[in-house]
Amino acid sequence: MITVFGATGTTGAPLVEALLARGARVRAVTSDPAKIAPLEARGCEAVIARFDAPETLARACEGAERIYLVTPAHQDMRRWKADTIAAAQAAGVRHVVLATGLGASPKARLTFGRWHSETQECLRQSGLEWTFIQPTYFMQNLLWQAGAIARDGVYHDDLGGPVAWIDARDIAEVAAEALTGPGHAGKAYGLTGPEALGGAEIAEILSDVTGRPVRCVPLAAQDAKAAMMANGMAEEVAAAMVELASIAPKGYLAGIETTVSDVLGRPARRFRDFVAEHRDAFVG
Numbered sequence: 001m002i003t004v005f006g007a008t009g010t011t012g013a014p015l016v017e018a019l020l021a022r023g024a025r026v027r028a029v030t031s032d033p034a035k036i037a038p039l040e041a042r043g044c045e046a047v048i049a050r051f052d053a054p055e056t057l058a059r060a061c062e063g064a065e066r067i068y069l070v071t072p073a074h075q076d077m078r079r080w081k082a083d084t085i086a087a088a089q090a091a092g093v094r095h096v097v098l099a100t101g102l103g104a105s106p107k108a109r110l111t112f113g114r115w116h117s118e119t120q121e122c123l124r125q126s127g128l129e130w131t132f133i134q135p136t137y138f139m140q141n142l143l144w145q146a147g148a149i150a151r152d153g154v155y156h157d158d159l160g161g162p163v164a165w166i167d168a169r170d171i172a173e174v175a176a177e178a179l180t181g182p183g184h185a186g187k188a189y190g191l192t193g194p195e196a197l198g199g200a201e202i203a204e205i206l207s208d209v210t211g212r213p214v215r216c217v218p219l220a221a222q223d224a225k226a227a228m229m230a231n232g233m234a235e236e237v238a239a240a241m242v243e244l245a246s247i248a249p250k251g252y253l254a255g256i257e258t259t260v261s262d263v264l265g266r267p268a269r270r271f272r273d274f275v276a277e278h279r280d281a282f283v284g
């Protein structure tokens, strides 16, 4: 049995699909009772557990040999993951595939890098087998502004530099391989897409694919932070997000990793193909 936390989320939902396609027995975890029936309809077991109610985590881990552990970007995510690792340990789970982020290191200067590193160390110390999934920016983040792109023909660039965006489905497929294939314990998988793109190139791709002009308009850090907080994000997390974006102009988010093709034996998905597949969202 493989337990997938965050099973309805950006990486968890395609991971459930990928695991079922591989014939694995899957237990999907959600905090929302309304999502149980749709998850069961996909062919997996579904349970309710909440990271902020640690006593609910044991049931999610019970009888599982492996787990995928992801939480939303949240100010409490280190505690949430530590509690889940403790529950996994108590339940006799063998291997945890942990979603963190590119650049997670004890020496990281960025908040997210340090937060993710702390969780990686917690898992290492647990004695459980581990695999770290360390992605860069998700292409799916572009969908957050699909409405504005469709309505105003504007792509708001809060990065200001080239970024090697990755499709979350590639993250999910690497995680599925780590959860079902041999030889992935003790590996840290830095994951990027196949190319680094700046704001002007993204606007050009959006224009080409939608057949409508899309302009790139830079978004200042304080405006990006205010927009995230207006969407309900805690100030501490929004600050960490803009801090991460601030290294893009220096080229630090542009490095290309070959992990997707190394692990899956096929190239990582391209940005243009992602936009084409989601064209309807960008046209409105």
Ligand SMILES: NC(=O)c1ccc[n+]([C@@H]2O[C@H](COP(=O)([O-])OP(=O)(O)OC[C@H]3O[C@@H](n4cnc5c(N)ncnc54)[C@H](OP(=O)(O)O)[C@@H]3O)[C@@H](O)[C@H]2O)c1
Binding pocket: 005, 006, 007, 008, 009, 010, 011, 012, 029, 030, 031, 032, 035, 049, 050, 051, 052, 070, 071, 072, 073, 077, 099, 100, 101, 102, 112, 135, 136, 137, 138, 141
């Ligand atoms: N976005 C990026 O570009 C990016 C880049 C690098 C790293 N990351 C990292 O990736 C992680 C986010 O991954 P993701 O996008 O796959 O996650 P996500 O979609 O943000 O969240 C996963 C799921 O967590 C569940 N959830 C929310 N609150 C919960 C709670 N209290 N208890 C239990 N479950 C809860 C939600 O599902 P239910 O409603 O079904 O409970 C949600 O669908 C973060 O750690 C972030 O730092 C993100």
